[in-house]
Amino acid sequence: MAEHNTLLLSSNPDAYSRSFQSFLAATQQENAILKCIQQHIVPLINKGISELLEPFRVLSVGSGEGENDINILKALCNIRRVEGEGISMINRVIEPDVARLATFREKAEKTPAIVDFEWVPMTFQEYMSQKKANDVKFDVIHFIHSIYYVEVEDALLHCYENELGRKGILLTISHGEDDPMLKFAEKFPDQRVASFPRNRDAVAVASERGWKYLVCPGDSNNLDITTIFDRFSREGNYLLDFLSNRMDVRQNEEKESVEKILKFWEEQSFINEHGRRIVELRDNAVIILKGFGH
Numbered sequence: 001m002a003e004h005n006t007l008l009l010s011s012n013p014d015a016y017s018r019s020f021q022s023f024l025a026a027t028q029q030e031n032a033i034l035k036c037i038q039q040h041i042v043p044l045i046n047k048g049i050s051e052l053l054e055p056f057r058v059l060s061v062g063s064g065e066g067e068n069d070i071n072i073l074k075a076l077c078n079i080r081r082v083e084g085e086g087i088s089m090i091n092r093v094i095e096p097d098v099a100r101l102a103t104f105r106e107k108a109e110k111t112p113a114i115v116d117f118e119w120v121p122m123t124f125q126e127y128m129s130q131k132k133a134n135d136v137k138f139d140v141i142h143f144i145h146s147i148y149y150v151e152v153e154d155a156l157l158h159c160y161e162n163e164l165g166r167k168g169i170l171l172t173i174s175h176g177e178d179d180p181m182l183k184f185a186e187k188f189p190d191q192r193v194a195s196f197p198r199n200r201d202a203v204a205v206a207s208e209r210g211w212k213y214l215v216c217p218g219d220s221n222n223l224d225i226t227t228i229f230d231r232f233s234r235e236g237n238y239l240l241d242f243l244s245n246r247m248d249v250r251q252n253e254e255k256e257s258v259e260k261i262l263k264f265w266e267e268q269s270f271i272n273e274h275g276r277r278i279v280e281l282r283d284n285a286v287i288i289l290k291g292f293g294h
C-alpha cells in the first residue's frame with residue numbers, strides 16, 4: 001500500500017480536480033449557493049449600499065475553477081445604480097492552484113462584459129502578507145468552501161480591516177455542523193481532519209469583535225452517490241475519492257476500510273423515487289456586514 005499521506009486527494013491537484021468535477025456533477029451545490037446569493041446578498045447590496053461606486057469590487061478567495069464565482073458575478077450583475085443600469089465590476093481572484101486558475105480564466109471569457117478580472121495565483125496567506133496599505137478596497141469578499149485553508153480569525157480580521165471599504169459584505173459558505181461531510185470527518189479522522197476551520201469559527205470571531213452578522217441555514221442540496229457503490233464506475237470512483245479525500249480509495253485502502261466508508265454513506269443516504277441513492281448536504285452561510293449600522 002502506498003504511503004498514506006501521499007494519497008491525500010487535496011495534495012494531488014489533477015486528481016482533486018477530476019474528483020471535484022464528479023462531485024459537482026452529482027450535486028446541485030452551485031444552485032444552492034446561487035440561491036443564497038440571490039436571496040440574501042443582492043437585496044442587501046441593493047438596499048444597504050446606497051452610494052454604489054464604480055467599479056463594484058469583488059474579492060474571491062480559493063476560487064477553484066470558478067463555477068461558483070461566475071454564478072455569484074452573474075447574480076451581482078443584477079445590482080443596480082440609482083439610474084437603473086447595471087454597474088461595472090472587477091473580480092480579484094485568489095487561487096494558489098495555477099491549473100485551476102487557468103481553467104477559470106478560460107471560463108471567464110464567457111462572463112458578462114461588464115466584469116473584469118485580476119488573477120492572483122497565490123495562497124490567501126501570501127496575499128495578506130504582501131497587501132499594500134494604499135491598495136483598493138472591496139465591496140464583497142467571499143470564501144466559498146475555502147475557509148478551511150486559512151486561520152479564520154487572521155483572515156477575517158484582515159478582510160474586515162484591510163480589504164473591505166467603509167461599507168461592505170464578507171461572506172463565507174461552508175459545511176453546516178449537521179452536514180454528512182463533517183460527520184464523515186469525525187468518524188474517519190484518518191481520511192479528513194475533523195477539526196478543520198468552519199463557519200462556527202467565523203461566527204465566534206464576528207460576535208467577539210461586535211461585528212454585525214447573519215447566519216443563513218442554507219438549503220440542503222442533494223448529492224447523488226449511487227455510482228460510488230459500483231466498483232466499475234469511473235465517475236463513482238472519482239466521487240468516492242472526493243468524499244474520502246483520498247486518491248484511488250478502492251485500490252489503496254484496505255478492503256475493510258472501503259467497506260466501512262461505503263457503509264457510512266449508505267447509512268447517511270436514502271433512495272429517492274427514481275431509485276437513486278441520495279445524501280442531503282447542508283451548507284450554511286455567514287454574512288458579515290461592515291458599515292451597515294447595528
Ligand SMILES: C[S@@+](CC[C@H](N)C(=O)[O-])C[C@H]1O[C@@H](n2cnc3c(N)ncnc32)[C@H](O)[C@@H]1O
Pocket residue numbers: 061062063064065066067068094095096097100122123124125143144145146149150
Ligand atoms: C473546495 S475548493 C472550493 C472552490 C470554489 N470556491 C468552489 O466553491 O467551487 C477550495 C479551493 O481553495 C483553494 N485553496 C487551498 N488553500 C488555499 C489558501 N491557503 N488560500 C486560498 N485558497 C486556497 C484550493 O486550491 C481550492 O481550489
